[in-house]
Amino acid sequence: MTLAAIIILALGGxxxxxxxxxxxxxxxxxxxxxGAVFGVTLLLGxxxxxxxxxxxxxxxxxxxxxxxxxxxxxIGLLVAAGATIRENGFALGSGEVHALVMWGVLGGVLLVGxxxxxxxxxxxxxxxxxxxxxxxxxRDRRFGTEAAAKYMILGAVGSSLLLFGMALLYAETGSIGxxxxxxxxxxxxxxLALGGxVLMLVGIGFKLAWVPFHAWAPDAYQxxxxxxxxxxxxxxxxxxxxxxxxxxxxxxxxxxxATVQGWITALALLSVILGSIWALTQTDVKRLLAYSTIxxxxxxxxxxxxxxxxxxxAVGYYxxxxxxxxxxxxxxxxxxxxxxxxxxxxxxxxxxxxxPLVGVLLAIFILSLAGVPLLAGFLAxxxxxxxxxxxxxxxxLLAAVVMVVFGYYFYFRLLAALFLEEPAEExxxxxxxxxxxxxxxxxxxxxxxxxxxxxxxxxxxxxxMMALV
Numbered sequence: 271m272t273l274a275a276i277i278i279l280a281l282g283g284x285x286x287x288x289x290x291x292x293x294x295x296x297x298x299x300x301x302x303x304x305g306a307v308f309g310v311t312l313l314l315g316x317x318x319x320x321x322x323x324x325x326x327x328x329x330x331x332x333x334x335x336x337x338x339x340x341x342x343x344x345i346g347l348l349v350a351a352g353a354t355i356r357e358n359g360f361a362l363g364s365g366e367v368h369a370l371v372m373w374g375v376l377g378g379v380l381l382v383g384x385x386x387x388x389x390x391x392x393x394x395x396x397x398x399x400x401x402x403x404x405x406x407x408x409r410d411r412r413f414g415t416e417a418a419a420k421y422m423i424l425g426a427v428g429s430s431l432l433l434f435g436m437a438l439l440y441a442e443t444g445s446i447g448x449x450x451x452x453x454x455x456x457x458x459x460x461x462l463a464l465g466g467x468v469l470m471l472v473g474i475g476f477k478l479a480w481v482p483f484h485a486w487a488p489d490a491y492q493x494x495x496x497x498x499x500x501x502x503x504x505x506x507x508x509x510x511x512x513x514x515x516x517x518x519x520x521x522x523x524x525x526x527x528a529t530v531q532g533w534i535t536a537l538a539l540l541s542v543i544l545g546s547i548w549a550l551t552q553t554d555v556k557r558l559l560a561y562s563t564i565x566x567x568x569x570x571x572x573x574x575x576x577x578x579x580x581x582x583x584a585v586g587y588y589x590x591x592x593x594x595x596x597x598x599x600x601x602x603x604x605x606x607x608x609x610x611x612x613x614x615x616x617x618x619x620x621x622x623x624x625x626p627l628v629g630v631l632l633a634i635f636i637l638s639l640a641g642v643p644l645l646a647g648f649l650a651x652x653x654x655x656x657x658x659x660x661x662x663x664x665x666x667l668l669a670a671v672v673m674v675v676f677g678y679y680f681y682f683r684l685l686a687a688l689f690l691e692e693p694a695e696e697x698x699x700x701x702x703x704x705x706x707x708x709x710x711x712x713x714x715x716x717x718x719x720x721x722x723x724x725x726x727x728x729x730x731x732x733x734x735m736m737a738l739v
Contacts, residue, residue, distance in 0.1 A: 271318035272331050275311040275339055282307040283372035290366050304368035305350035308343045315339030328389045333734040335383035338512050342375040345505045348597050352497050355604045355706045374400035378509030386447040387436045397506050398425050404498040405490045417493025424486040432473025438466030448521040456524040471533055477510045478567045481541045491560035496607055499556055500600025503563050504593045511570050515582055519738035531575045535666055538571025542673045549680040555613040562639055566592055572670060573654045576661040579739045584653035586731035591646035591720055598713035599635040605702045620693025625700040629688050634714045640681035641674050646720035
């Protein structure tokens with residue numbers, strides 16, 4: 271199942287890239303093909319969760335790899351559907367967009383399923399290269415090219431440090447395989463190994479936008495069109511978070527485990543605290559959501575740092591909740607931008623009054639990001655708190671709870687602009703297409719369903735994550 275999905279993703283991306291020049295005037299055709307490919311790989315992902323073994327000595331088959339295939343295929347399927355929000359497609363056609371998204375998903379699957387560091391690195395780079403292009407895809411955007419250049423340069427720095435850290439680990443343990451690294455670190459962590467672990471964590475921190483490795487995120491989100499900013503907020507983060515969970519469970523063991531978990535806790539708390547503070551000063555919605563992503567990746571890090579089944583299940587649920595919430599938010603921004611509504615608080619004034627349905631959908635996504643009860647975002651944070659409590663990480667738990675309350679302010683600023691501010695006299699109602707409204711309503715329904723009936727998702731995630739402990 272996994273091998274079939276990998277082949278389909280690789281060849282599907284190639285076919286879409288080659289077909290793109292012939293379908294610039296019919297973007298829905300390519301979007302439909304992309305959605306069909308991701309629909310197939312999504313089904314294959316469920317089947318892959320029952321596999322076991324190692325494929326060609328490089329790719330671990332099993333529940334976690336299958337979980338990654340399911341979540342990343344879901345993201346690809348939603349992005350393919352989200353491409354219909356702009357009725358005329360993107361400025362330069364949409365075929366290349368779908369191909370790059372498909373290859374990014376492929377890279378994420380290889381990253382999570384990797385059985386050694388070389389496959390981890392190759393998967394990470396394949397996933398990252400597609401996002402570099404997607405951020406600067408529309409050359410007419412004022413900040414797009416600049417943002418893509420910054421993102422690529424800082425991403426290259428992060429990748430270089432990650433690769434150097436892997437080299438140091440190999441020098442110490444004599445292996446790039448997870449099992450060999452675990453054996454080398456099981457009794458003693460030398461200064462050389464510590465240096466390798468530090469550099470690897472710095473490189474991973476760049477990809478997850480943890481503070482202080484976050485500088486690329488606000489510019490990249492602001493420079494990209496909202497659909498791709500939404501993809502950037504969930505797909506690479508899902509792959510890297512699950513890949514780090516696999517590293518913590520299978521490679522960074524023994525004395526190294528406690529050390530790495532302590533570093534992750536520190537970086538995660540720094541991201542939650544400083545990300546929330548910086549978000550307070552933002553007036554551009556996409557930049558605010560970039561800092562929001564930094565905060566959410568901090569919460570993910572706290573769950574990962576526990577190294578427990580409870581923490582890994584919390585991370586899986588957090589990713590699922592964040593996927594539907596964040597993509598719903600950015601899809602709505604895409605629809606607003608297509609109708610000439612800028613992504614800043616000034617343009618949002620009174621939007622909920624003049625377009626009540628759009629306002630309600632935005633409110634659901636914003637409240638879920640904030641962590642309001644009965645929505646997916648609330649339970650996602652609650653499960654992380656439960657994992658911290660089970661691990662007796664009381665200081666981290668207290669700081670996280672305080673910052674959730676603190677974060678309500680910058681999310682509620684958006685709601686205040688939507689419903690409490692007076693709209694400009696020339697501003698009219700925003701009429702989304704039925705297709706766009708249906709997609710956003712389905713995502714809003716998923717946010718509510720996960721918030722009130724999480725048991726099926728939790729049981730499924732627990733079954734997958736048990737492979738890590």
